[in-house]
Amino acid sequence: MRVMVCIKRVPLVGGKVVLSPDGKEVDTKFLGFGISPHEECAVEEAVRLVERNGGSSTVVTLGPQSAVEQLQFAMSLGIDEAILIDSGDEEWGPMSTAAALASAVSEKVAEGAAPDLLLLGNEAPDSGDYQVGIRVATALGWPCVTGVKELDVSDGTAVARREHGSEMEMFSVSLPAVVTVKEGLNLPRYPSLPGRLRAKGKKIDQMKAERMAEGLTTLQLRLPAEDGRETELLGTGVDAVPRLIEVLRETGVLAR
Amino acid sequence: MILCIVEHDNGRLEDQSAEALTMARGMAGAAGVPLHAVIFGPGGDAVAAAIGEYGVSVLHLADSDALASYAPVAWARGVIAVVEAAPAEAVVASGTDRGNEVMATVGALAGLPMVANCIDVQPGDPYRLSRLRWAGSVVEDAELDSDGPRLFSVAPGSVVPAKADSAVTVETQPVPLSLSDADLAVRVLEHMVPEHDGASLVDSRVVVGGGRGVGSAEGFAVLDELAGLLGGAVGVSRAVTSLGWRPHRDQIGQTGVRIAPDLYIACGISGAIQHMVGCKSARRILAINSDADAPIMSKADYAVAGDLHVVLPALVDELRRITA
Incomplete structure (x- = not known):
């Protein structure tokens, strides 16, 4: 089977988000880049499906040329080939992103290498649009299941389960299909040294796409008001234990 | 309209x-x-x-x-x-x-x-x-x-x-x-109740959280013990699930569970924004960390500077003595 997986290069934000002086974007000067936890699971699932069923896997991203780093990361985990759709340095909205990804899939179909399954993360961690996978599926005329935490693929069918409240709900769709996944689907492997070396030597296919006008215009980004907790230092090491017990009582966790 | x-x-x-x-x-x-x-x-x-x-x-x-x-x-x-x-x-x-x-x-x-x-x-x-x-x-x-x-x-x-x-x-x-x-073509065909049991993170009044600072899967024994004594549940940061120490369903944060307990005791957790969005609804946050400069130490209501493997056993002993 052929599996395609879509990823996005995003800054790895740690303890605090810092905005650029013009307030238009997150300041990435001192940040590394990676892919989201959801997408790490999507990549891992693509690799496992091909290990189990044979076939091939392709990773695709819409992003700047520097997103080669994330494509190589995916290939170091076992993805066979990569496509970079060049967005320049601008951030594209979800409609343009979906159209570009759908065109990459259509190109594969035209080459006679149609994917059976397209995997994406449920939502991007930075923009949080919750729609790219659904828009790609609609453009292709494929069924789409979102938020998937368990996936079984066999005999041209994908059985997918996701959380709904305290229950799991099950869907079953015919391939080809789009599935967006959440972290917890699997436990992703770490790249091996031979994997990393192999990935460096692989060619990356370049594609172009047209950015379309979308209705949403960002005026500014801002940080929400702090929730205003003031920190009381209870002490150092075991000396803090008497005060800790008092805090357990004050918060009602421990009966007085 | x-x-x-x-x-x-x-x-x-x-x-x-x-x-x-x-x-x-x-x-x-x-x-x-x-x-x-x-x-x-x-x-x-x-x-x-x-x-x-x-x-x-x-x-x-x-x-x-x-x-x-x-x-x-x-x-x-x-x-x-x-x-x-x-x-x-x-x-x-x-x-x-x-x-x-x-x-x-x-x-x-x-x-x-x-x-x-x-x-x-x-x-x-x-x-x-x-x-x-x-x-x-x-x-x-x-x-x-x-x-x-x-x-x-x-x-x-x-x-x-x-x-x-x-x-x-x-x-x-x-x-x-x-x-x-x-x-x-895409519709819910079946509902299932998940198999796993244990105290629900979402509903617990007190949650004991562990991060990379716990050091190992075995290191969670003292967190489990504290949670047991307080009638609460154990949750973890993403580092812990990525290392395979605990299952993903225990994870608190952006790509895990969001909790709202009366008290969240975060042990050996640095306080990345992805974790904090999962616990920001806690009424009180208590951080225990050997790194006094970890971001969580200024995002919490209470902070203890110290090794969780020293502080928690002493706290557990004291709780046992009080409640005996």
């Missing part, structure tokens, strides 16, 4: 739909237009009185047996059928998995932009809005132009549900909907 997609559980209005209705009523008031709702599935008419209290004047009801199971494309077709028959200037859903999914499908089928996780929407030309990005760590202020109805989902927890000053009598209209097999 402004249309709100309302979700119900066997005739009981979902909390997050009450939030969406509250925001949608504010928008309808500002725009000077009526508020309508659309409800899917048998039993939806049982919600009519409840949504009247939120100011809904017309309920568009799609309650055919074909819609007995949740089917996102069918729901989206229903929303489109409603706004074609009664032009809407905006459609609002709750930012639940289903709300976002249906709204995104409406956007995809109709070729319209969809804006997720809004915390404020001001009607006008153009519409102005604020929405959450980075799992709530960043707010985006934006303008929206649209050739058709503007599509929004409401960030869960961003609006306090409030009923209208006076209840409205709800007129119920059937949704003119003919569904194809393709519209029902």
Whole structure:
């Protein structure tokens, strides 16, 4: 089977988000880049499906040329080939992103290498649009299941389960299909040294796409008001234990 | 009119739909237009009185047996059928998995932009809005132009549900909907209760959290012991699940569970924003960390500087002595 997986290069934000002086974007000067936890699971699932069923896997991203780093990361985990759709340095909205990804899939179909399954993360961690996978599926005329935490693929069918409240709900769709996944689907492997070396030597296919006008215009980004907790230092090491017990009582966790 | 997609559980209005209705009523008031709702599935008419209290004047009801199971494309077709028959200037859903999914499908089928996780929407030309990005760590202020109805989902927890000053009598209209097999190809076929047990993180009054600083899977024994003594549950940061020390269902954060206990005791957790969005609803946060400069130490209500493997055993001993 052929599996395609879509990823996005995003800054790895740690303890605090810092905005650029013009307030238009997150300041990435001192940040590394990676892919989201959801997408790490999507990549891992693509690799496992091909290990189990044979076939091939392709990773695709819409992003700047520097997103080669994330494509190589995916290939170091076992993805066979990569496509970079060049967005320049601008951030594209979800409609343009979906159209570009759908065109990459259509190109594969035209080459006679149609994917059976397209995997994406449920939502991007930075923009949080919750729609790219659904828009790609609609453009292709494929069924789409979102938020998937368990996936079984066999005999041209994908059985997918996701959380709904305290229950799991099950869907079953015919391939080809789009599935967006959440972290917890699997436990992703770490790249091996031979994997990393192999990935460096692989060619990356370049594609172009047209950015379309979308209705949403960002005026500014801002940080929400702090929730205003003031920190009381209870002490150092075991000396803090008497005060800790008092805090357990004050918060009602421990009966007085 | 402004249309709100309302979700119900066997005739009981979902909390997050009450939030969406509250925001949608504010928008309808500002725009000077009526508020309508659309409800899917048998039993939806049982919600009519409840949504009247939120100011809904017309309920568009799609309650055919074909819609007995949740089917996102069918729901989206229903929303489109409603706004074609009664032009809407905006459609609002709750930012639940289903709300976002249906709204995104409406956007995809109709070729319209969809804006997720809004915390404020001001009607006008153009519409102005604020929405959450980075799992709530960043707010985006934006303008929206649209050739058709503007599509929004409401960030869960961003609006306090409030009923209208006076209840409205709800007129119920059937949704003119003919569904194809393709519209029902993606639908819920089965519900299952997960196998795992144990104290639920979401419902616990006290949660003991462990991060990379716990050091190993075995290192969690003292956290389990403390949680047991306090009648709470153990949660973890993403580092811990990535290392395979604990299962993903224990993970607190952006891509895990969101908790709201009376007390969250975060041990050996640095306090990355992705973790903090999962525990920010805790009434009190207590951090225990050997690194006094870790970000969590200034984001907590109480902080203890020290090795959790020294502090927690001493705390457990003292708790045993007190409660013996």
